[in-house]
Amino acid sequence: MRIGIVVDSTCDLPPAYLASNDVGILPISVRIGDELRVDYRDEADTLAFLHSHIAERGASAETIPFGVEQIRDLFLQRLVVDYDHVFCITVTKTRSQIFENAQQASYAILNDYRPVRSAAGHNTPFALRVIDTQNLFSAQGVLPVEAVRLRAAGDGPGRIRARLENLALHTYGYLVPRDLYYIRNRARHKGDRSVSLFSAALGTALDIKPVLRGWRGDTGPVAKLKGFDPAVRALFEFAARRVSAGLLTPTLCLCYGGELDEMRAMPAYEALRAACADRNIEVFESVMSLTGMVNVGKGAVCVGFAAEPHEFG
Template identity: 85%
Template sequence: MRIGIVVDSTCDLPVGYLHEHQVEILPIAVRIGDELQVDYRNEADTLAYLRSHIAERGASAETIPFSVEQIRDLFLQKLVVDYDHVFCITVTSTRSPIFDHATQASYAILNEYRPIRSAAGHNTPFALRVVDTRNLFSAQGILPVEAVRLRTGGEGPGRIRGRLEHLALHTYGYLVPRDLYYIRNRARHKGDRSVSLFSAALGTALDIKPVLCCVRGETGPVAKIRGFDPAVRALFEFAARRVEAGLLTPTLCLCYGGELDEMRAMPGYEALRSACADQGVEVFETVMSLTGMVNVGTGAVCVGFASEAHAFG
């Protein structure tokens, strides 16, 4: 059986990995002023756009995910012929309409695929499963990496589906933002009043950086640390301890809102990589997606992994 895997472009995995394993991308467009950039996870394009636009006007940007019709067309024009069963793995539905769009599109796809497959010489059924990762950014990468691993190992759709749904409940994403004012302004632009001007001003004045955690679609602070570098060190050291305690998959994903060499020079990075090497955990690192940087600002660091329940510390 030919099993396909689809992710949206906020999934922070290296584009080389996605291409190597034929993981399809649902792009997201970003409009800043009169400029429109479609994010296909090209790191050079993302960094160029970052330098010219995001730092100045990103807080007021508009992100435009694939519509129901665009997802339907992608499947009917290509994927229902190329594959027999497709897993569409999306960013958390609590922060984006992509899961809902893909779910709505699936009804039309499953109603309309038969003559298209038949014309291509495929008379077997086509199946599609939309999976909500319940997470963001680099933490989204845990599920598609596991799907690729299971597919490569010859597992069928039932086994893959059950594994992905289990991991979605146990995947953790941790993020340290660099600029609280940016997050506050971005939140206000989207109508989210959860980050007040006072808290942003106080945090900036005292150089307090929150460590944010996303799990099961819910996001909130789990620590507040003075200084960006100390906060990143605390995050990396914590991640290393989780790796040493044992993860649910041999995978850890990192992303950074800027040049990767900057992240690699941060305190705690080398120790985290060493812990992963010792435990046989594969590390994936990439520039944060354009959509991610629009939403949390430049210079943010994010770590994702699957683990049993735990507390930050």
């Protein structure tokens, strides 16, 4: 059986990995002022955006996921011919419309695929399953990496689906933002009042950086530390301890809102890489997606992995 895997463009995995493993992308459009960019996980394009004056207006940007008809057309044009079963793995539905759009599109696809497949010489059924990662950014990458591994091992759709749905419940994403004012302005633009001006001003004045956690569709702070570098050090040291304690998949994903060499020079980065090497954990590093950077600002650091329930610290 030919099994396809599709992610949305907020999934922070290296573009070379996605291409070499034939992982498709559902793009997201970003509108800033009069300019519209489509996020296809092109790191050069993302960095060009970061270094342009447009990035200064990112807090007021509008992110536009593929609509139901666009997703339907994408699948009917290629995927229903190239594959027999497709897993569409999305950002958490609590933060984006992508999951719901893909779910709605799946009903139309399953009603309309037969003539398309028949014309291509395929008379067998087609199946599509939409999976909510219940997470964001680099933490989204854990599930498609596992799907690729299971597909390569010859596992069938039923086993892959059960594994991914269980893994989503045990995937954690931790992020340290660099600019609280940006987070506050972005939240305000989207109608989210959870980050007040006072909190942003106080945090900036005292150089307090939160560590934010994504888990089971919920996002919120789990620690507040003084200084960006100390916060990143604490995050990387914590991640190294989780690696040493044992992860549920041999995968750790990192993303950064900027040049990756900047992240690699941060405190405790080398120690985290060493801990992963000791445990045979594969590390995936990528520039944060354009969509992600618009939402949390440049310079943010995020780490994702699957593990048993735990507390940050």
